[in-house]
Amino acid sequence: MSDVILPVSLREKGYRLVWQAETGSTNEDAMQAAREGAETPCWYVARQQQAGRGRHGRQWLSPAGNLYASLLLKNPCSMVEAPQLGFVTGIALYDALKTLTGAQVPDLALKWPNDVLFNGQKLVGLLLESQCMGDQVHIVIGCGINVSHRPDNPQYPVAMLHDLNPDLSLSDVFSAFSLSFDHVLSVWQETRGLSAIERFHPIRELWLERAGGIGKSASVNLPNGKINGSFIGIDALGRLELDTGNGIKLIDAGDLFFPKA
Numbered sequence: 001m002s003d004v005i006l007p008v009s010l011r012e013k014g015y016r017l018v019w020q021a022e023t024g025s026t027n028e029d030a031m032q033a034a035r036e037g038a039e040t041p042c043w044y045v046a047r048q049q050q051a052g053r054g055r056h057g058r059q060w061l062s063p064a065g066n067l068y069a070s071l072l073l074k075n076p077c078s079m080v081e082a083p084q085l086g087f088v089t090g091i092a093l094y095d096a097l098k099t100l101t102g103a104q105v106p107d108l109a110l111k112w113p114n115d116v117l118f119n120g121q122k123l124v125g126l127l128l129e130s131q132c133m134g135d136q137v138h139i140v141i142g143c144g145i146n147v148s149h150r151p152d153n154p155q156y157p158v159a160m161l162h163d164l165n166p167d168l169s170l171s172d173v174f175s176a177f178s179l180s181f182d183h184v185l186s187v188w189q190e191t192r193g194l195s196a197i198e199r200f201h202p203i204r205e206l207w208l209e210r211a212g213g214i215g216k217s218a219s220v221n222l223p224n225g226k227i228n229g230s231f232i233g234i235d236a237l238g239r240l241e242l243d244t245g246n247g248i249k250l251i252d253a254g255d256l257f258f259p260k261a
Contacts, residue, residue: 004045004067004174010182016042024050026070027129027142033072034131034138040074045174049144065149066160067170070142071181076189079130081196082139083238086114086128087207088188089141092181093124094210100176101164109212112231112240112256117212120258121159122146147173155255197236208233213258218242221255231256 006017016039023029029044048064076085090110097116098104109117116124127142146160147170161168184206191199208214211233218231220242229244240251 004171006043007175007179010178013182014041015178015182016040018042018044020044020046022046022048022050022064023068026068027127027140030070030072030140030142031129031131031138034074034133034140038072040072040138042072043069043174043178044072045069047170065170066147066151067145067173067177068142069145069174069177070140073139073141075137076139076185077137077192078196079132079137081199082130082137083128084188084196084200084203085139085141085185086126087200087203087238088184089126089128089143089181090114090116091203091206091210092184093126093143093145093177095184096173096176096180097123097161099180100168100172101161103164105210106212110207110210111212112234113238113253115156118159118164120212121157123159123161143177145173145177156257200236200238204234204236204238213256217259219257219259220251221257222251227251231258 004019006015018029023046026044026046026049033042046068049068093116094108094110097108103118107119111117114126115122124143124145130137130139146158147168148160148162150158150160161173188203213231214233216231219226219228220240227242227244227249229242229249232241232243235241235250240254240256242249242251
């Protein structure tokens with residue numbers, strides 16, 4: 001299995017790549033590098049993780065053969081705007097996977113807040129982390145892409161890219177994703193100087209075009225219980241909009257589920 005290689009055009013733009021066959025966590029590698037003053041932007045990529053993690057500190061099973069990639073950025077935006085990078089990343093992932101597989105909405109779809117699904121099954125998970133170090137804002141964008149293995153996931157059925165295209169390599173996937181991310185990030189960065197809501201508006205529209213389950217029954221697991229309703233989209237701040245039948249509930253954080261067909 002070949003190593004992952006950074007596309008030439010990204011090297012020319014100043015991106016760097018740290019590639020390992022195995023590591024504890026690419027997100028932790030990136031954050032540790034930030035603490036040590038690493039040059040950015042830099043991708044930290046591995047074929048296998050021993051201590052991968054997802055949202056809320058959950059374990060992220062990381063068998064060999066899938067792609068685990070984290071991008072370290074320094075001062076890409078304010079801390080207030082940082083959550084928008086999760087939506088930027090989702091758009092980039094969707095566009096890259098569409099190019100690689102030909103799949104599109106509704107089969108390939110984004111799920112709020114940070115997953116990519118294929119036929120309702122989890123294909124990619126994202127984890128966005130940030131930390132202020134002095135006057136510097138460091139943001140790590142991590143993702144796990146199921147390429148040739150389906151990790152056991154008690155919360156959600158899982159898909160892998162080889163179901164769609166068995167010839168894809170890790171290098172193919174990383175190249176397409178990293179190029180797509182740079183493109184979407186560049187478009188978003190052109191809106192610097194606008195308010196956070198104004199900056200998010202075009203990203204919100206692009207995200208909704210790629211989202212799955214809009215108008216469908218859904219449930220959201222919250223710390224204090226579960227709430228049911230109809231998923232109608234996201235608002236100007238990226239909050240989930242759930243029509244409960246008694247008005248629209250805006251949700252900042254939670255786990256969204258769609259009933260099985």
